Amino acid sequence: DIQMTQSPPSLSASVGDRVTITCRASQTIVKYLNWYQVKPGIAPKLLIDAASRLQSGIPARFSGSGSETDFTLTISSLQPEDFATYYCQQSYSTFWTFGQGTKVEIK
Amino acid sequence: QVQLLESGPGLVKPSETLSLTCTVSRDSISTYYWSWIRQPPGKGLEWIGNLFYNGITYYNPSLESRLSMSVDTSKSQLSLRLTSVTAADTAMYYCSKVRGSGRGGSHDFWGPGIAVTVSS
Numbered sequence: 001d002i003q004m005t006q007s008p009p010s011l012s013a014s015v016g017d018r019v020t021i022t023c024r025a026s027q028t029i030v031k032y033l034n035w036y037q038v039k040p041g042i043a044p045k046l047l048i049d050a051a052s053r054l055q056s057g058i059p060a061r062f063s064g065s066g067s068e069t070d071f072t073l074t075i076s077s078l079q080p081e082d083f084a085t086y087y088c089q090q091s092y093s094t095f096w097t098f099g100q101g102t103k104v105e106i107k
Numbered sequence: 108q109v110q111l112l113e114s115g116p117g118l119v120k121p122s123e124t125l126s127l128t129c130t131v132s133r134d135s136i137s138t139y140y141w142s143w144i145r146q147p148p149g150k151g152l153e154w155i156g157n158l159f160y161n162g163i164t165y166y167n168p169s170l171e172s173r174l175s176m177s178v179d180t181s182k183s184q185l186s187l188r189l190t191s192v193t194a195a196d197t198a199m200y201y202c203s204k205v206r207g208s209g210r211g212g213s214h215d216f217w218g219p220g221i222a223v224t225v226s227s
Contacts, residue, residue: 036152043201043219044217089214092211093210101151101152
């Protein structure tokens, strides 16, 4: 199975900060990489698919990049509603896997 | 847009079978792939498996021996059955719609989830 490793596991940031989360795959996944936002008590939300395609309704401050094994989710200017846990997920193999998550907390 | 709602018992005894249902509304269940995902307390998301209305399924190898997923098109429902449960199966269980059919797919809509505890 393909292992997905996110870093950092958690981070503290202030409103307005630029935040970068990385996700590394244990083998190439081309660009079959998705990013999700998870908040307690709320259905998870798909932010980005295919490594960089922003979903309809998702603010443009979110962006994704990368290919092969290394990927990045960037929030250009952190807003109060962005404090959440973010997960990457590969859909290259038949067996889909998620990263372990990155919790973004208020500094 | 599609709506998903998970249902089932919130408490299951160890060694018994967990059975969950996901009701799909506002779209055809026969059009897309569907998925189950879970999140144990304090842990990350775990993909359980994908299924298509015609019976095609893809299971997480770590659960495959205990897992069964199916679609009832007449009721527009997905079902999940997990046998011989232990405390390690305690989690929030989500169903989702899958955009795409395999490689390159994503979970584009999710249900609110249902909390399941395995305890005697």
